[in-house]
Amino acid sequence: MILxxxxxxxxxxxxxxxxxxxxxxxxxLIFGVMGLINLAHGSLYMVGAFxxxxxxxxxxxFWIGLAASLVCAAAAGAIVEFLVIxxxxxxxxxxxxxxxxxxxxxxxxxxxxxxxxxxxxxDIPPLLSGAVPLPGIEAYPLYRLAIIGVGALVAFGLYLLIxxxxxxxxxxxxxxxxxxxxxxxVDIRTLYTVVFALGSALAxxxxxxxxxxxxxxxxxxxxxxxxAFVVIVIGGIGSIKxxxxxxxIVGLTDTLGxxxxxxxxxxxxxxxxxxxxxxxxxxxxxxxxxxLVLAFRPRGLFPAxx
Amino acid sequence: MWKxxxxxxxxxxxxxxxxxxxxxxxxxQSNQREHAMKTFLSAATLTLxxxxxxLAVAEPIKIGLITTLSGGGAGLGVDTRDGFxxxxxxxxxxxxxxxxxxxxxxxxxxxxIADKMIQSDQVDILTGIxxxxxxxxxxxxxxxxxxxxxxxxxxxxxxxxxxxxxLYFNAAxxxxxLHEAMGEYANKDYKKIFIMAPNYPAGKDSLTGFxxxxxxxxxxxxxxxxxxxxxxxxxxxxxxxxxxxxxxFLPGGxxxxxxxxxxQSGVKTPIMGPGFSFSQDVLPAIGDAALGVKxxxxxxxDLDNEANKKFVPAFQKEYGRLPSLYAVQxxxxxxxxxxxxxxxxxxxxxxxxxxxxxxxxxxxxxxFKFNTNLHPIQDIYxxxxxxxxxxxxxxxxxxxxxxxxxxxxxDCKM
Numbered sequence: 001m002i003l004x005x006x007x008x009x010x011x012x013x014x015x016x017x018x019x020x021x022x023x024x025x026x027x028x029l030i031f032g033v034m035g036l037i038n039l040a041h042g043s044l045y046m047v048g049a050f051x052x053x054x055x056x057x058x059x060x061x062f063w064i065g066l067a068a069s070l071v072c073a074a075a076a077g078a079i080v081e082f083l084v085i086x087x088x089x090x091x092x093x094x095x096x097x098x099x100x101x102x103x104x105x106x107x108x109x110x111x112x113x114x115x116x117x118x119x120x121x122x123d124i125p126p127l128l129s130g131a132v133p134l135p136g137i138e139a140y141p142l143y144r145l146a147i148i149g150v151g152a153l154v155a156f157g158l159y160l161l162i163x164x165x166x167x168x169x170x171x172x173x174x175x176x177x178x179x180x181x182x183x184x185x186v187d188i189r190t191l192y193t194v195v196f197a198l199g200s201a202l203a204x205x206x207x208x209x210x211x212x213x214x215x216x217x218x219x220x221x222x223x224x225x226x227x228a229f230v231v232i233v234i235g236g237i238g239s240i241k242x243x244x245x246x247x248x249i250v251g252l253t254d255t256l257g258x259x260x261x262x263x264x265x266x267x268x269x270x271x272x273x274x275x276x277x278x279x280x281x282x283x284x285x286x287x288x289x290x291x292l293v294l295a296f297r298p299r300g301l302f303p304a305x306x
Numbered sequence: 307m308w309k310x311x312x313x314x315x316x317x318x319x320x321x322x323x324x325x326x327x328x329x330x331x332x333x334x335q336s337n338q339r340e341h342a343m344k345t346f347l348s349a350a351t352l353t354l355x356x357x358x359x360x361l362a363v364a365e366p367i368k369i370g371l372i373t374t375l376s377g378g379g380a381g382l383g384v385d386t387r388d389g390f391x392x393x394x395x396x397x398x399x400x401x402x403x404x405x406x407x408x409x410x411x412x413x414x415x416x417x418x419i420a421d422k423m424i425q426s427d428q429v430d431i432l433t434g435i436x437x438x439x440x441x442x443x444x445x446x447x448x449x450x451x452x453x454x455x456x457x458x459x460x461x462x463x464x465x466x467x468x469x470x471x472x473l474y475f476n477a478a479x480x481x482x483x484l485h486e487a488m489g490e491y492a493n494k495d496y497k498k499i500f501i502m503a504p505n506y507p508a509g510k511d512s513l514t515g516f517x518x519x520x521x522x523x524x525x526x527x528x529x530x531x532x533x534x535x536x537x538x539x540x541x542x543x544x545x546x547x548x549x550x551x552x553x554x555f556l557p558g559g560x561x562x563x564x565x566x567x568x569x570q571s572g573v574k575t576p577i578m579g580p581g582f583s584f585s586q587d588v589l590p591a592i593g594d595a596a597l598g599v600k601x602x603x604x605x606x607x608d609l610d611n612e613a614n615k616k617f618v619p620a621f622q623k624e625y626g627r628l629p630s631l632y633a634v635q636x637x638x639x640x641x642x643x644x645x646x647x648x649x650x651x652x653x654x655x656x657x658x659x660x661x662x663x664x665x666x667x668x669x670x671x672x673x674f675k676f677n678t679n680l681h682p683i684q685d686i687y688x689x690x691x692x693x694x695x696x697x698x699x700x701x702x703x704x705x706x707x708x709x710x711x712x713x714x715x716x717d718c719k720m
Contacts, residue, residue, distance in 0.1 A: 005546040012538035108376070117380035119562055119591035124570060131572025138545065139572035144538065213570070214535045215562035215591055219377045223533060258539045262528065272513070272527050279505045279529035 007136045009259050010252070015144045017251025018151025022206035023228040024235070024243040025158060026199030032238030032304050033174045033195045036085060037093050039100040041203050041228065042221025043107035048073040048204025049211030049220060050111060053122035062125035066208050073204020074197040081196040086189070104222070112218045119217040147209055154202065155244055162240065171195060175238065175304065227254075230286055234293045236300030245301055250286050257285035366401045367652050369643065370423035372416055372444065373434035373458075375408035379558050381587040382436045382632050383408070386458050388625050389633030390434065393640035396620065402647065405429065411436075413443040420444045424451055430652040431456060433639055436632070438462040438481060438508040449473040452655065456643060456662075458636040461681060463511050467714035470679040472659055477639035479604055480681045480712035481508050482515030484580035487602035487686040487706045488553055489519030492578070497522045500549035500575070502540060504560065505529040512555040512580065518713065525549035530556070537564045541571045549575055557582045562591045569595035576600075581700070584691055586630035589698040596691045596698060604684050605634045605671045606702045614670035628699060634670050641667040677711045679718035686710050 027041050051072035056065030080103060088096045123129075124143045131139035162168035170191055173181040182188045207221070214220070231250050235242025262278030269277065293301065371390060374383035387406055394402055405427055409416040416435060423429045431454040435441045441460035448455050449471045457476040465471070466480045492499055501516055501524060503509035513527060525547040528540055544552055552575050556564050561583040568577065581603030584596055607618055607628060617637065621629040629637075646652075646661035663676050677683045686707040689700040 002546075005542055008542040008545070009539055012542060015538065016536060112376065112380070117375070117384045118587060119381065119559060121591050121593055123566070123593055129570060131570065141567070141570040141572065143570055210535075213563065213567055215559040215566075215588075217559055217591075218380065220535070220559075223535065255539045258530075259543060271524070275527045275529045276505060276510065279531065283505075283531050 004137050005259075007134075008140060009255055011134075011137070011140060011144070011148070013252035013255035014248065015148050015251070016255055017248035018148050019206055019210055020224070020227055020231050020251055021151055021244050021247035022154060022202050022209075023224055024231040024247050025154070025240055026202040027228050028232045028235070028238055028240060028243045029171075030196055030199045031232070032240075033171055034085075034089060034192055036088065037096050037100065038085070038199075039097060039225065040080065040103035040107065041199070042225030043104050044073050044077055044200040044203040044221070045207035045210075045224055046107065046111060046218070046221040047076045047200075048207030049122070049216045050115060050120065050207075051204065052208035052211055053120040053216045054115075056122055057120075062123070062212065065122070066205075069204045069208035070201045073207070074201035076204075077200025078193055078197040080200075081193050085196060086192070089192070108218050115218075117218065119215040122211045122216050124212045143213065150205075150209065154205070158240055167194070227286070230290050232300075234290050234300055236297075236303040238304030239300070239302040242300055242302035242304070249289065253286050253289050254282070257282040261285070365651050365653070366403065367431065367643070367647055368427060368429040369402060369404045370420070370427065370429035370432045371404050371406045371434040372409050372419050372423070372432065372440075373406070374411045374436050375406075376410050379411045379436060382459070382558060382630075383434075385587055385630045385632040386434055386436060386636040389621070389629060389636035390458065390640045392621055392624055392633075393637045393644065395624075397640075397644045399644060399647070402644070406434075409435065409440060411440070413440050416440040417443050417447075420448055424448060424453055430454065431643060433643075434458055434636070435460055438511070439506055441465075442507070445474055446471070454652075454655070454658070454662075456639045458639045459632055460508070462507050463514075463714055464507075466679050466681050466712055467717035468719075470714075470718035470720060472680070472720050473655065474680060475639075475642065475659075475662055475676070476681045477642055478635040478682070479684070480714065481511035482518065483604070483686060483710060483712060484582070484602045485512045485515030485553075485555065486519045486713075487688065487710070488578055488580060488600075489516040491600065491602065491688050491706050492516075492520050492551065492553065493522065496551040498525045498549050499523075499551050499553055500525040500528070500544050500547050501553045502528045502530060503555040504532045504534070506532050509555060516553055530560070532560075534560060535563045537567050540564075541568055541573060544575060545571070545573045551575060552577045554579045555583060557585075558588065562588050565592045565595045565599075581631050581689065584689075584700065585632065586628045586699065587632065589691065589700075593698070594693075597693065599691045600703065601689050601691070601700065602686055602706065603631055603689050603700065604682070604686050605631060606687055606689050606700055608702055609670065609672060609687075611670070611672045613668035614672070617670040628697070638667060638669050638671070638674065641669070673709070677715045678720070679712070679715040681712055681715065683709050683711045 030036055030038050048069035052065035052069040055068035056062050084099060088099055128143045128146050131141050134140050162171060170186055174191060178188060231246040232243055234249060235246025261282045262275050265274035265278045373386045374380055394404060407419045409419060420432060432448050433456045435444060436459045438460040442462055445455040454473050457478060459478050461476045461479055461481045465474055501513055503512045578600040581601045584599055584601045589596055621633060642662050645666045646658050649661040650657035652658050665675050671684055673685060675683050685705055688703045688706050690703050691698060692701045
């Protein structure tokens with residue numbers, strides 16, 4: 001029973017990590033290539049979730065909704081890049097933070113204006129609903145397994161894209177020296193739009209996948225955005241590999257902390273106090289991990305351009 | 307260098323927005339004046355008409371409604387505002403001005419708004435806050451400045467006992483009440499319960515309330531993060547705990563996430579909770595996963611009384627959706643203020659307070675009266691989530707408490 005619980009919690013941590021990776025990969029890619037801090041990444045996650053919920057409600061199919069979430073988030077990303085972000089590359093990070101923070105407000109209030117303040121309904125597709133037994137675990141939700149699978153596929157796909165394709169070569173070149181690749185005749189503006197749209201599509205995918213598990217509502221992106229920033233700071237800003245490792249560390253730390261700390265404290269404190277104190281400590285745990293990583297590796301675990 | 311003027315522009319826009327919020331109120335005032343003008347059209351001069359009007363109508367009352375209209379908790383605030391405004395509208399009372407502002411569920415913002423409403427708008431009554439932590443930041447200081455606070459939802463234990471105040475009324479309940487009801491209900495069928503709530507004042511009040519009446523064994527007592535969206539770790543614990551039921555207090559988006567994930571987890575342990583975990587604002591988003599869940603409420607949509615039979619269709623007609631608990635509580639808060647306004651001047655706080663305490667209203671809850679600590683004494687019901695004409699809603703199962711007060715009233719000396 002204890003082993004089964006521990007295994008299940010490990011899978012839960014893995015699943016949270018994978019979901020965070022989808023968010024953090026886009027965020028870190030955009031920072032690595034364009035040097036842009038994009039606070040509005042959480043809004044693109046929300047766009048993905050809303051697009052999936054609305055299209056799934058209209059067509060009755062989660063899968064069409066999922067496709068729509070990719071398209072809508074990528075399109076929203078491209079439009080935002082074209083209208084706003086493009087003017088920010090040469091400015092310092094404070095201007096970028098201000099402008100993308102304004103975008104959060106615009107996206108949130110825009111979504112409220114169109115869809116109202118009440119959460120939307122989005123359910124798991126019948127194909128993936130229910131739980132399946134796994135070796136050592138009584139039952140585990142199929143949908144969470146699917147999220148882990150999608151995350152692994154995306155990580156592998158990104159690896160292939162960046163290391164094996166022409167676009168990936170340009171992205172790597174853009175990370176190292178943007179003036180030089182512009183001088184070599186690469187259309188850097190289009191490259192930036194493409195990278196931004198790609199990052200947005202990943203955020204939209206995460207939003208749609210998670211939206212089916214959680215509640216689709218205005219403001220759903222910001223808590224995840226904070227975690228995604230913790231992930232890329234731990235992993236090393238600009239590094240996809242760092243994002244993957246950072247996401248798994250944060251996912252496992254958060255899940256296991258929430259489960260283990262109250263039980264451990266329960267050995268020395270009365271149950272009710274242990275629950276409350278343990279929960280408060282667990283909420284701090286990932287930030288403590290981040291502080292520790294930064295104390296020994298100030299540029300994160302896998303710094304880009306190192 | 308042009309980034310500086312841009313910042314200025316941002317500031318200016320904000321200013322314009324605040325003026326707009328104020329502008330709304332001045333418009334209502336000018337409407338009033340127009341109304342008076344029409345009434346006394348025959349009067350020779352404007353001055354005369356105004357002086358006559360001030361004699362002829364009751365004293366104007368300004369109400370500051372601070373609630374959550376943006377962010378994840380906005381559904382609760384929107385229902386609060388709509389329920390409150392419905393009662394004001396139905397009364398046709400033109401002497402009451404309501405100024406509404408959004409606290410975005412942030413205590414510091416709520417305090418700023420309250421200060422502004424008291425000092426520059428000079429409101430007489432504050433109301434509308436959904437969350438206990440925000441209420442703790444606003445209500446005691448408003449009372450200290452001689453203003454009434456009528457709570458439409460939040461009811462922390464701290465303000466029900468020794469720190470009760472003759473200017474602080476609660477039209478909803480005391481935080482513990484609905485949890486106490488579930489504790490009492492659980493005694494009937496269950497021996498080992500897994501209890502869970504978010505780690506904030508109302509969450510702790512919740513589990514305290516549940517344990518006050520529940521006699522059986524606890525499988526575990528778990529506190530989650532406020533605003534938590536993923537409950538995989540907690541669901542795994544429920545699976546391993548061997549509990550025969552789960553009691554969860556997770557209002558708003560938290561409840562939606564938990565219920566959807568729980569339905570997928572393959573864990574079959576029955577779930578119950580206080581009414582707000584399964585209130586009308588979240589049921590459509592949870593979907594069929596909520597069917598059969600038992601909850602408690604001091605109001606249910608199908609309660610058989612005259613006021614409720616009028617209230618539910620009126621709310622549906624006005625806003626095109628079913629009302630939630632929050633809407634009813636705010637509706638009654640507005641009714642209490644209206645009833646007191648017809649009997650006393652709000653400037654005479656003693657008389658106005660006594661008039662409000664008399665609770666001379668027709669509540670959709672049926673019976674409603676105030677305890678000595680100005681929190682309600684009312685009946686509490688157990689409900690079940692059912693599907694009616696394709697819509698998920700709550701249905702009354704049984705009455706669990708009759709004329710239920712709260713455990714803190716005995717500490718209140720006024």
